[in-house]
Every structure is written in C-alpha cells, then in structure tokens.
Amino acid sequence: MPTQRHWREIPQRYRLEGNFCPDCNRYFLPPRLVCPGCGRKELTPKKLSRKGKIVTFTVIRVPPKTQELKTPYPVAIVETEEGARLTCQVCDCEPSELRIGQEVEIVFREVMREGKTGVIMYGYKARPV
Amino acid sequence: MVGIVGYGAYLPRFRIKVEEIANQWGNDPEVVKRGLRLKEKTVPAPDEDTITISTEAARYALLRAGIDPEKIGALYIGSESHPYAVKPSGTVVAEALGITPDVHIADFEFACKAGTEAMWVAHNAVKAGEVEYAIGIGADTSQGAPGDPLEYAASAGGSAFIFGRNKIVAEVLHTASFTTDTADFWRREGAFYPRHGGRFTGEMAYFRHITEAGKMLLEKAGMRPEDITYVIFHMPNGRFPLQVGRMLGFKKEQIEPGWIVPEMGNTYSGSSPTGLVATFDIGKPGDIIMLVSFGSGAGSDGFIFRLTDRIDEVRDLAPKVKEMLDRKRYVNYATYAKIREKIILNE
Numbered sequence: 048m049p050t051q052r053h054w055r056e057i058p059q060r061y062r063l064e065g066n067f068c069p070d071c072n073r074y075f076l077p078p079r080l081v082c083p084g085c086g087r088k089e090l091t092p093k094k095l096s097r098k099g100k101i102v103t104f105t106v107i108r109v110p111p112k113t114q115e116l117k118t119p120y121p122v123a124i125v126e127t128e129e130g131a132r133l134t135c136q137v138c139d140c141e142p143s144e145l146r147i148g149q150e151v152e153i154v155f156r157e158v159m160r161e162g163k164t165g166v167i168m169y170g171y172k173a174r175p176v
Numbered sequence: 177m178v179g180i181v182g183y184g185a186y187l188p189r190f191r192i193k194v195e196e197i198a199n200q201w202g203n204d205p206e207v208v209k210r211g212l213r214l215k216e217k218t219v220p221a222p223d224e225d226t227i228t229i230s231t232e233a234a235r236y237a238l239l240r241a242g243i244d245p246e247k248i249g250a251l252y253i254g255s256e257s258h259p260y261a262v263k264p265s266g267t268v269v270a271e272a273l274g275i276t277p278d279v280h281i282a283d284f285e286f287a288c289k290a291g292t293e294a295m296w297v298a299h300n301a302v303k304a305g306e307v308e309y310a311i312g313i314g315a316d317t318s319q320g321a322p323g324d325p326l327e328y329a330a331s332a333g334g335s336a337f338i339f340g341r342n343k344i345v346a347e348v349l350h351t352a353s354f355t356t357d358t359a360d361f362w363r364r365e366g367a368f369y370p371r372h373g374g375r376f377t378g379e380m381a382y383f384r385h386i387t388e389a390g391k392m393l394l395e396k397a398g399m400r401p402e403d404i405t406y407v408i409f410h411m412p413n414g415r416f417p418l419q420v421g422r423m424l425g426f427k428k429e430q431i432e433p434g435w436i437v438p439e440m441g442n443t444y445s446g447s448s449p450t451g452l453v454a455t456f457d458i459g460k461p462g463d464i465i466m467l468v469s470f471g472s473g474a475g476s477d478g479f480i481f482r483l484t485d486r487i488d489e490v491r492d493l494a495p496k497v498k499e500m501l502d503r504k505r506y507v508n509y510a511t512y513a514k515i516r517e518k519i520i521l522n523e
C-alpha cells in the first residue's frame with residue numbers, strides 16, 4: 048500500500064467518513080463516486096458509526112510479510128448500524144471463536160508498517176464487543 | 177475555574193501472569209509476586225501502540241465530555257514509547273479524532289511522568305485563555321529487558337483528559353512539581369531497552385520526589401492527608417505506592433481505588449493517570465482527589481482535584497477501568513515474546 052494513497056484516504060481510514068445516497072438510502076465505506084443502485088453522482092458525505100456486526104469472514108493463514116505476527120487472523124465483511132459494508136481485519140480474538148452475526152466495534156489500529164524503518168499506517172479493524 | 181470536562185482510559189485485552197514470566201527465567205513466582213505485589217500485566221496486541229491507545233482513550237474522554245471535537249485547540253501526548261523517534265504521535269491522534277488543522281500539538285517525554293506533564297500543559301493552555309479545550313494524554317507500551325525485574329511490570333495502556341471551563345467533572349484546585357537531575361533510569365538514543373540504577377531508583381528517586389511534591393502540594397492547598405478522599409501515586413510495582421503513601425501519612429483505603437497495578441502492571445506514562453480514571457470511576461461529588469506522578473530523571477507532578485455533581489452524569493458514558501481489567505485473555509511467554517517483538521525476524 049503506497050504511503051501517498053494511504054494519506055489521501057485518512058478521512059475514511061481514521062474517521063470512517065463514507066457517503067450516502069439519499070435516493071436509495073444506502074451508505075458506503077469506502078465512499079463511492081457513483082451510487083451503484085441508481086447512478087447518482089452527488090452523494091452526501093457521512094461519518095459512520097463504530098458499531099456493527101459480522102456478515103461473513105475468512106481466516107488468513109498465509110499472510111503477506113507485513114502481517115506475519117498476527118497469523119492466523121480473520122478478515123471480515125462488517126455491516127455498520129447504517130448498513131454500510133466494509134472489509135477489515137478482526138483483532139483481539141481467536142479465529143475459532145468468531146461467528147457470523149457477531150457484534151463488533153470498529154477500533155483504531157496499526158494496519159501496516161513499511162518494514163522496520165518505514166512509515167506506520169493506521170486504520171480501522173473490528174473487534175468483538 | 178478550569179478542570180477536567182471529560183476523561184477516558186484504555187487498556188489492551190491481553191495479559192501475562194507473573195508466574196509465566198518468573199518460570200521463564202527460573203525465578204520463584206511466589207517470591208516475585210510477594211516482593212513486587214503484582215499478579216499480572218497488560219500486553220498490547222501486535223497492532224496496538226501509544227498512538228492507537230491514545231486515540232481510544234481520547235475517544236472515551238470525548239464521549240464523557242460531550243463536546244464538539246473541533247473545539248479542542250491543543251493536544252498533548254506524554255509517552256516514553258512514541259512509535260517514531262522523529263514524527264509526532266499527536267498528529268495521528270488529532271486526525272483520528274477530527275480536530276485538525278486548527279490545533280496545537282506536542283509530544284512529551286519524561287519517563288513515567290510524561291502523561292501528567294501533558295495534563296499540566298493542557299490545563300495551563302486553557303487557564304491562560306489560549307484555547308477553549310485542551311486534551312492531555314499519558315500512554316505507553318513499555319518494554320523491560322527480558323529477565324530484568326522491570327519485565328514483570330512494564331505494561332501497556334493510557335488515559336486522556338479534556339480540560340475546559342464549562343461542564344467540569346473535576347475542578348483543578350492546585351498543582352505542584354518537584355524536579356531534580358537524578359539519573360535513576362534511562363534509555364540512550366538507539367538502545368532498545370532502558371537501564372536503571374538498581375537500588376538508587378528507590379530512595380533518592382521515587383520516594384524523595386513523590387514525598388517532596390506531595391508535601392509541597394498539601395502545603396499549597398493548606399490541607400492535611402485526612403482532608404484528601406483518595407490519592408494516586410505513580411505505580412512502578414504494587415509495593416512502592418503503598419509505601420510512599422504511608423510516608424506521607426495516607427491510609428490504605430485512600431490509595432486503594434486507584435491502586436490498580438497488581439492487575440494492570442506499570443503503564444509508565446499511563447500509570448498514575450489511569451489510577452486517576454479508576455478513582456473517578458468510583459468517586460462521589462465533592463470528593464477531593466490527589467495525584468502525584470513520578471518520572472525518572474527525575475521529577476513529580478502533583479494535582480488536587482474536586483469532583484463536581486457532573487461525575488454521576490458522565491461516569492457510565494464510556495467503559496470503566498475495572499471493566500477493562502476484567503475483560504482479558506492470557507498469553508504464554510512464547511506468544512508474548514513474539515507479539516512484543518523480542519524475537520528477531522528476518523527482514
């Protein structure tokens with residue numbers, strides 16, 4: 048993940064700033080340029096809630112180099128209270144304990160490090176409440 | 177009057193027991209537990225650091241304060257484990273809280289006293305009328321060298337305090353600092369683990385600075401120990417805060433609500449601040465609460481607070497320290513060594 052792209056995405060990664068289509072009543076994170084439902088281009092910025100539940104998940108056992116301290120770790124699709132669906136790691140849990148429908152909170156965590164001397168990138172993860 | 181308008185603590189969920197560390201190094205667990213009066217300590221997850229802990233603690237403080245984050249004009253973080261040697265922790269936290277760019281930011285360092293330093297400066301920025309609200313945070317993910325007695329205590333966690341003039345939860349009545357040049361504990365640039373001066377760390381450092389700052393503070397306030405409802409001291413282990421409390425004339429019941437070190441360990445810059453949050457969690461309106469930190473190098477900051485009626489309204493708006501201490505998952509020494517990066521991996 049290049050540092051510059053990460054920097055541009057700070058509002059969504061740090062503060063869950065997504066957007067919303069008033070015609071379809073749908074929420075998006077990451078924010079969308081065009082509503083996939085109706086094609087509307089003027090979407091309303093919207094900060095999402097930090098509460099949600101797990102829609103589905105998988106367990107990563109062969110990780111990229113930057114994630115090897117966490118292996119095995121779950122990656123889930125989480126639906127926020129508003130109905131936005133986002134993809135993120137689930138932290139502070141054993142993969143065997145996770146269940147579909149489980150309530151989670153969105154927390155602020157380190158998501159990646161550029162080796163021992165590079166930039167540390169932060170963002171959101173889910174953890175069981 | 178200036179005071180704390182919102183406060184929050186954050187503790188990681190992982191723990192390691194004293195037995196687990198003692199057995200690893202061939203020490204008698206019962207002797208260590210009795211000697212240090214510790215049971216277990218918090219361990220940060222591999223993706224937690226001073227920045228993430230500060231952010232979560234500050235979010236809880238915002239929940240209790242109920243203010244618009246954009247009104248916060250200053251943010252200060254004290255830590256001895258800032259993730260970068262050069263690049264502030266505060267900028268990430270401020271961005272995560274949504275209080276940039278109209279905000280003054282600084283990272284502080286002063287061993288275990290850096291948290292109360294951040295609180296002291298935040299308090300004075302509001303008092304000077306420069307900003308409407310200021311936030312002071314103490315957080316750490318500290319490491320003791322493997323096999324060093326420090327390893328039994330060095331843990332992770334932190335607390336955040338928002339200072340302001342309206343909707344005060346705890347008024348700041350008095351402050352005092354006592355500081356000298358004393359090399360009791362240090363880490364040179366580039367060294368991974370800190371070193372300490374053995375027995376020198378007790379009498380001339382911890383006990384001297386806390387008793388002197390405590391006496392200055394009580395004298396300034398015109399109070400005696402019996403006028404204070406609860407008191408919190410820096411907690412490098414379980415024994416020292418009880419001992420220094422006795423030296424100043426406090427009873428164990430006054431110390432106990434903030435004496436969370438047996439289950440939390442020493443969260444360094446987050447130690448006495450988190451003891452303060454634990455005390456706010458059980459305090460009643462009108463209670464007088466005294467805090468004296470200690471940082472090697474060496475110095476102590478002291479505060480005397482008075483809780484207002486608002487404490488009962490805000491207490492349940494965010495998790496309490498006891499709840500976070502009770503929510504835990506134990507790790508063994510091998511897992512601990514891996515997630516604390518005590519094992520050398522290939523790049």
Ligand SMILES: [Zn+2]
Binds near residue numbers: 068082084085087
């Ligand atoms: Zn639409």
